[in-house]
Amino acid sequence: MQKICQIVIDTNVLVSALRSKQGASFKLLSLLRSEKFKFHLSVALVCEYEDVLKRENIGINLSREEIDGLLDVLCLLGEKNRIWFLLRPLLEDEKDEFVAELAVNARVDAIVTYNVKHFQNIRQYGVEVLTPSEFLRLIGEIK
Secondary structure, X not given: OOOOEEEEEOHXXXXXXXXXXXXXXXXXXXXXXXXXXXXXXXXXXXXXXXXXXXXXXXXXXXXXXXXXXXXXXXXXXXXXXXXXXXXXXXXXXXXXXHHHHHHHHHOOOEEEOOOHHHHHHHHHHOOEEEOHHHHHHHOOOXX
């Protein structure tokens, strides 16, 4: 039996997927209901998703109601986590700390992000940092 990868999806991947139906980010989101991986959420991450997706001029063509519906689906499908301990300071960008804390608290295999360089220090906790393409390659969805 193959191990199911556990991941955290960074906000920039979600935004990218909603900007274009082409590319690795959209492919990743299209697989959320599959059993190829599980993605993890925290209250802080869902709040960040909402804040960013509802900003003006970020290039997505969804109404506020559609964004709320998407967030509901993500919350329904994702593994919910409470953050029991903080790691700060760990990363160069303090705005990414809550993503790293979720990854460690949830004991995920990887953070999927386009900001790979921002998360380098998380590797000391056994968490990989992968782009959407790298992750899809890892689970056999692309060559």
